Amino acid sequence: MNQRPGNQLFDAYFTARDMREVFCDQGRVQAMLDFEAALARAEARVGLIPQSAVESIERACLAEHYDFAALGEAIATAGNSAIPLVKALGKQIARNDAEAERYVHLGATSQDVMDTGLVLQLRRALELIEADLAQLGETLATQAWRYIATPLAGRTWLQHATPVTLGMKVAGWLGAVTRSRQRLLELKPRLLVLQFGGASGTLAALGEQAMPIAEALAAELQLTLPEQPWHTQRDRLVEFGAVLGLIAGSLGKLGRDISLLMQTEAGEVFEPSAPGKGGSSTMPHKRNPVGAAVLIGAATRVPGLLSTLFSAMPQEHERSLGLWHAEWETLPEICCLVSGSLQQALLVVDGLEVDADRMSRNLDLTQGLVLAEAVSIVLAQRVGRDTAHHLLEQCCKRAVAEQRHLRAVLGDEPQVTAELSDAELDRLLDPAHYLGQAHTWVERAVAEHFALIA
Numbered sequence: 001m002n003q004r005p006g007n008q009l010f011d012a013y014f015t016a017r018d019m020r021e022v023f024c025d026q027g028r029v030q031a032m033l034d035f036e037a038a039l040a041r042a043e044a045r046v047g048l049i050p051q052s053a054v055e056s057i058e059r060a061c062l063a064e065h066y067d068f069a070a071l072g073e074a075i076a077t078a079g080n081s082a083i084p085l086v087k088a089l090g091k092q093i094a095r096n097d098a099e100a101e102r103y104v105h106l107g108a109t110s111q112d113v114m115d116t117g118l119v120l121q122l123r124r125a126l127e128l129i130e131a132d133l134a135q136l137g138e139t140l141a142t143q144a145w146r147y148i149a150t151p152l153a154g155r156t157w158l159q160h161a162t163p164v165t166l167g168m169k170v171a172g173w174l175g176a177v178t179r180s181r182q183r184l185l186e187l188k189p190r191l192l193v194l195q196f197g198g199a200s201g202t203l204a205a206l207g208e209q210a211m212p213i214a215e216a217l218a219a220e221l222q223l224t225l226p227e228q229p230w231h232t233q234r235d236r237l238v239e240f241g242a243v244l245g246l247i248a249g250s251l252g253k254l255g256r257d258i259s260l261l262m263q264t265e266a267g268e269v270f271e272p273s274a275p276g277k278g279g280s281s282t283m284p285h286k287r288n289p290v291g292a293a294v295l296i297g298a299a300t301r302v303p304g305l306l307s308t309l310f311s312a313m314p315q316e317h318e319r320s321l322g323l324w325h326a327e328w329e330t331l332p333e334i335c336c337l338v339s340g341s342l343q344q345a346l347l348v349v350d351g352l353e354v355d356a357d358r359m360s361r362n363l364d365l366t367q368g369l370v371l372a373e374a375v376s377i378v379l380a381q382r383v384g385r386d387t388a389h390h391l392l393e394q395c396c397k398r399a400v401a402e403q404r405h406l407r408a409v410l411g412d413e414p415q416v417t418a419e420l421s422d423a424e425l426d427r428l429l430d431p432a433h434y435l436g437q438a439h440t441w442v443e444r445a446v447a448e449h450f451a452l453i454a
Contacts, residue, residue, distance in 0.1 A: 014298070014336070030062075031118070032082060048106065115195035148442045151163045172445075175445045244302065256295075
């Protein structure tokens, strides 16, 4: 496999191997050659070129026949990858069949080759991403259900709030994954389309045979024929990049949550452990969230790359200068970063280690204060909202000042005990009894996941 120098050191950490193979030099060149082979078959099908030329052209359309380093040098002069590749393809064919060489690339332009080649790569990238998202959704659904009733402190503004459940938190991650899978399904018909317009989009060089050839070419490549060529209308690619950006952001949220729950002061949820994973070069005790770091890193890098795609949208007339060029490495790199993020998310979520006892202890760190709302809501129905709120506020202040549990302070307050029995107070200050619709949210998120599968 041909790679650019300098890519390999971090690839295993930030990029899934299968995705890097899609966008390595060989993957790029082969996708363009697949276009050329399909074009020859399409033109032979409608009678523009002789059938005898097709075999010679197809035989030369194998990436291993070409020197990628030489192509790279030629691109620096030619201005794109298709021009030197088509020249090299012609020479390769001419060695064995000079007659067939004259029919190579007939009626097409460089951008047709490169854009359709890119779409073929993106189709494979989509397959990989969809498969990983489906697997991640399945794993998240399992974990959400497993921890549907496991209470932990909700956190707002990084401070303890009312209790939630771990299952509810996981269900939030699951919902984002499900929505991204839906988005990919919706955009696929817009993305997986042929680019074929010739010199300036009219296919004039092919005369009356233009549309039959375009239809045959789309069929050969199993792509949709769009309403018109899209040389400088880049919304299809940018839409895909934007959805990948949403995926990266959602996975970054997952990674951020897990890294915070792994903090020593929390210690509630952990990435799976493995020999040599997450260690420190100097501190033997360290257990760093190395998977979450990839998720957060990708979520940080992808928006900048996505901004390049958006910035490159106002392309000039029928062929762009520079803006098109800005896309060439940008969208593939987004795909690679998202693939790496998905690979790490799959490892992290599948092997999630949960300390429910620590969650319970952490819930009690504020000595009942996180459940003050539960008491206030019930008390308000008996003495009025303002009175109840003021009373609980004073009790909370007293609990903090005296370093006592809120339950003890409430038990000593006549205005409270006159309205609430010991059993009622015990129940109201039990986190397991103040989880609201957490169970329902998990059920709904899991149901959405399975509805997409069906």
